[in-house]
Amino acid sequence: MVLVTGGSGTVGGEVVRRLPAGVEVRVLARDPARVAAGGRVRVVRGDYGDAASLRAALRGVRRAFLVTTVVGGDQDACFVRAAADAGVEHVVKLSAAAVEDAGADDLITRWQRESEELLRSSGLAWTLLRPRSFMSNSLAWAAEVRAEGVVRELFGASLNACVDPGDVAEVAVRALTGPGHAGRAYVLTGPEAVSAVQRTARLSCVLGRPLRFEELGWEEARARWGRRYPPAVGEALLRSAVRQREGAKAGVDGTFARLVGRPARSFGQWAADHVAGFSGR
Template identity: 40%
Template sequence: MKILVTGATGTVGREIVKQLAEGGHHVRALSRNPGRAKLPGGVEAVAGDLAAPETFAGALEGVEALHLINFGGDDYAPLATGEQIVALARQAGVRRITVLLGGAATPLEAAVAAGGVDWTFLQPVEFMANHLEWAASIRAEGLVREPFCDRLSALVHEADIAAVAAVALTQDGHAGKTYTLTGPEVLSVRQKIDLLAAAAGRAIQLVELTEQEARERWAAAGFSPEAIAFFVEMYGNTPEIGTTVVPTVEKVTGRPARTFAQWAAQHAAAFAA
């Protein structure tokens, strides 16, 4: 099967490309800079921009399944080109579309749902890979600075998100479904730190920031007031979907979701002294 994966150099997209290629599928990986994509051998890297669908219309030739992300550009702006993308996909004969959701709904989802092609929406909670953001401070100082340290998360491994996407792209029975994706357990920030420390074989100190200190740090990092307000709401009042384990990964893929301890062991070197 020939499959086009957009967002192919992202955290989840790169895993989808890898798993589909390992499954023997012909994978085309869309990137704005394919020369720097560093994709697995045998994967066909193609140039294109989701915000300008005409740039990758040719890449859809012969494609049976398409994976989409719902934002474009470095600013993560919601895509406004959904109708054009879906029209091109339908004209090319694409049979299945998966969409990786994130945050609020965007126009893309409505366009895909109304586009006449079988679709599956993937709604993951917090990515385990997000914790690589802690790596620099752990390596340099042996500590993590975070607000809301008692907040809970049913965080999910990026490889499990990709595994569900790969099934939905290549097998029947998933059309018209929205899959919430979590890991197998709910953890606090403190528990995640303990698991990282065990995997890295070192002590890691947790320094809890006040909400105001967190706001100032995010502002200094260049986040907009809207993004900062979103972070405060998500961290300070995490919605139930983010703290409730569901068995979707195992039901779709046939194997248990990966734990954070497994993720930490795989990435232990990133947190080593």
Template identity: 55%
Template sequence: MILLTGVTGTVGRLVAERLATAEPVRLLSRDPRRIAALAGPGTEVVGGDFADPVSLAAALTGVRAAFLVTADPLAPAHDEHFVTAARRAGVRHVVKLSARAVAEPDADDLITRRQRDAEDVLRASGVAWTFLRPRAFMSNTLGWARSVRDEGVVRAFHGAAPHATVDPRDIAEVAALALTGAVLPGRAHPLTGPAAISAAQQVAVLSGLLRRPLRLVELTRDQAYEGLLARWPRPVADALLEGAERQGAGAKARVEPAVRTLLGRPARPYRVWARDHLPAFGG
């Protein structure tokens, strides 16, 4: 039995769609109704909450491998609860979605520190582990979709700064291989796209695919922070702004070969991701 968490999110959903395996798959969600459509032959949906160790114990019963996605840096106990329950249930391998910045000493924001701590918890548990450490998802540019459709405008902070963003589909394929045993545990895999690309270059790609002009509006630091505060609690907004400033300094431009090595093909470029999601931008 393989257990997947984070199935309502970008990568977890893609893993669920791609996981072709002879063994059963169990999907965990706080609200099973949201993922009921994913249930079917060989796949079951169960309720559970990272804040509720009893529900985790039930969900992990009979599980051989698990995909762990925790998304709240203000709730560090979530990883501890899951890993403890996994160890007690006899889970043999946990594949954790982490972050590339964990391995970078100059990254010391709240989100990165939480991911480092979570990795340490899993390492110390005695359960075999695999860490997937992606850069930002190409799908984050879906946040531009409305302004692209309605105004032909993209608003970005450090719009000229390169970032080795990765297609979530590549992350999901690596996760599926790890969960089914095709990628051996005990390693951390830095996952990036095939080239660093700036917001300005992404806008140019979208403009070409849409066959209409788009305009990039550069946000000031204060404007970017105000936008983050509108969506996130202040500690999280502070961490995201620190990450954006590191990108502006060029800290997120390095391209890694792990996707090509693990999948036996090049990582998907942004143009391919954008082409496949063009309807969201009005294409």
């Protein structure tokens, strides 16, 4: 049996959908109504902070997909401890490519490094997925694209080899269901590094309407992220954006193609699949 956390999220939901038909799937969710159940997929209510719910969810599980979201929190520690106690054999963890960047020392990256080390030292078999930024982050532009035909972003010319979350899920499924992935860390990127300006242009082509790009100033970006995230996380994102401007996120990695046997999907392909999110149609 495979347990999936984050089953209502960007990658976890794709993992649930892509797991082979013969695999019994259990999904841990704080709100089970947000996850489609039925057939081989069973959804159980649980929370990282509720040890009893973790024990129940992990009973009989051999492999697990781990997604944690509270920066600096103890979600990883709680899950790994419960997984070890339950006899889970292998945990596939969603991390981030920035952990390999020696120059990245923001709050989020330090947390990811600490979380990885906690799993590696747990005695459990592990696989680490280290994606670059998700293409789906561009959905944050959707409201302004629909209302104004404009994209606003900090450092519009800086490059990021962003990745389709579905490609990350594809590698997760292979690690959860096949041999040879224990003890491996996989950096996952898209096929090219693209800027916000370039993504705007490609989105314009997909939508069949002109879009305008407007560069955000530093304080404007800080204010925007401050409305969406806790202050410390917002500041970490600003530091990460500076690393991107310096070229730290432009490297393209061939791991996905090697593992899956096809090229990683492009931003244009991803955008074509998400026209409704930007058009409202």
